Amino acid sequence: MTKVLEDFDLTSYNTFHVPVRAEYFSSFGSMDDLLELSSHFGNHQKLIIGGGSNLLFTKDVGGLVLQNKIRGIEIISEDENFVFVNAGAGVVWHELVLFAVNHQWGGIENLSLIPGFVGAAPIQNIGAYGVELCNVFEELEAFHLKDREIHKIKKDDCEFGYRKSVFKNKSKGQYAILNITLRLNKKPVFNIGYGAIQKQLEQMNTGELSVKAISDAVIQIRQSKLPDPAVIGNAGSFFKNPIIDFESFQEVKKIFPEMPSYPAGEKIKVPAAWLIEQCGFKGIRVGNTGCYKNQPLVLVNYGNATGSEIFEFSERIIQTVREKFQITLEREVNIF
Ligand SMILES: Cc1cc2nc3c(=O)[nH]c(=O)nc-3n(C[C@H](O)[C@H](O)[C@H](O)COP(=O)(O)OP(=O)(O)OC[C@H]3O[C@@H](n4cnc5c(N)ncnc54)[C@H](O)[C@@H]3O)c2cc1C
Numbered sequence: 609m610t611k612v613l614e615d616f617d618l619t620s621y622n623t624f625h626v627p628v629r630a631e632y633f634s635s636f637g638s639m640d641d642l643l644e645l646s647s648h649f650g651n652h653q654k655l656i657i658g659g660g661s662n663l664l665f666t667k668d669v670g671g672l673v674l675q676n677k678i679r680g681i682e683i684i685s686e687d688e689n690f691v692f693v694n695a696g697a698g699v700v701w702h703e704l705v706l707f708a709v710n711h712q713w714g715g716i717e718n719l720s721l722i723p724g725f726v727g728a729a730p731i732q733n734i735g736a737y738g739v740e741l742c743n744v745f746e747e748l749e750a751f752h753l754k755d756r757e758i759h760k761i762k763k764d765d766c767e768f769g770y771r772k773s774v775f776k777n778k779s780k781g782q783y784a785i786l787n788i789t790l791r792l793n794k795k796p797v798f799n800i801g802y803g804a805i806q807k808q809l810e811q812m813n814t815g816e817l818s819v820k821a822i823s824d825a826v827i828q829i830r831q832s833k834l835p836d837p838a839v840i841g842n843a844g845s846f847f848k849n850p851i852i853d854f855e856s857f858q859e860v861k862k863i864f865p866e867m868p869s870y871p872a873g874e875k876i877k878v879p880a881a882w883l884i885e886q887c888g889f890k891g892i893r894v895g896n897t898g899c900y901k902n903q904p905l906v907l908v909n910y911g912n913a914t915g916s917e918i919f920e921f922s923e924r925i926i927q928t929v930r931e932k933f934q935i936t937l938e939r940e941v942n943i944f
Contacts, residue, residue, distance in 0.1 A: 610634050610641045612648075618673065622660035623837035624722065625944065626915040630655075636833040637677040638760075642751055642784060645674065654753055655944065656784045658697070660726030662732065662843055663942045666915035676727045678786055681707050686794075692746060694789045697727025701734070709823045714796020715744040718805075719825040721830045723837065723844070727785040731775045732940065733768040737826055738802030740770035744790045750783035758786070770872070771848050771940050796841035798822060804829050835900050841909030842900065846922060847880040847937040860933055880929075880937055887928045897921045919943065 613933055616633035616898040619625055632649065636642040645655070653671030657663065678696035681704060685692045693703045705720050728734075730748055734741050747762045767774040775783060796819050800806050805825050812828070814821040835842050852860075857876040861867055864886075867900035870877045884890065884904040896913035898921070900906040907918055926937050 615797045625841035628665040630669045632672040635675040635677045658728040661723035670799045695726045696847040699726045713792035715792045717819045720826040730769045746789040748788040749786045843941045845905040846907040848940045
């Protein structure tokens, strides 16, 4: 049977680098491995992880932690306009982006350099620079951990929304995602209206607009703005941008007229980074944790933080923001 390790140190399996242990740990690179492990550990709690870049462990993990290592990128069909690409859940997300970029297929170039594995991308419907996974997503295959059956799940059944999906809500913890299929565009439609992409492209002076130019611009912006988890532990944005109804927005705007906002359907999205900064958290350090100096949405581990210390700090931010703005921040990072 695939090797299973007991009392396993997960420090290097989460990008916060918090030191917790798994009761049992293993990885699977094929469906056969997963079937074997799931039957052997039938009664144990199972947690599937990828690159550990969107989770915070606040305590040791009971049961079996399984890292998905199913690899492979395959073109499954194509026509004049589109190509359908299937990728194993254990492929590093940015490798898939580079695969598309090298073929000049459009759709995921704005999602360049998001850490983690392909299998986690649908969990929170990853998004950046005006693009979300759901814009190109077709379907996925997932193993139901209790029923021990493979399910094919189409886009509509994934219930994608802003940093959410059915896998973060009613189907939470029930599946091991095995692979996903994306529809990429042979005639790319460029999306450079968001954030600093346009400005970065001008600075880079890349000439003709291309999938690669956009990917390069996004990579440069991200590298200049976000802390590298290999250097300073973090899991990217810790909170979602709150979406509030128009009436509540008008009330709070009376008190804070300078509050930035964006339309989100019939509601209003408020940048969480602004709210946190207004509460004085930007760049502050509390013990071993704090808010990153360039981006207060990112909580960091200065070296020796425990998961519960980071969690407590996030609680303090939520409370302070609520008291000042009557807006409740929701965590984007998965807490275990
Ligand atoms: C510096 C930095 C920048 C980031 N920027 C962005 C960004 O711009 N946009 C964005 O959306 N996210 C961003 N993130 C968050 C993160 O990169 C993504 O959410 C990513 O998809 C997580 O992938 P992972 O493999 O590391 O998942 P993990 O952290 O390992 O897991 C995340 C969740 O998915 C579940 N899961 C993982 N794999 C599977 C699977 N195969 N089957 C079932 N469940 C699974 C886990 O149980 C967990 O609940 C950033 C993170 C960092 C550190």
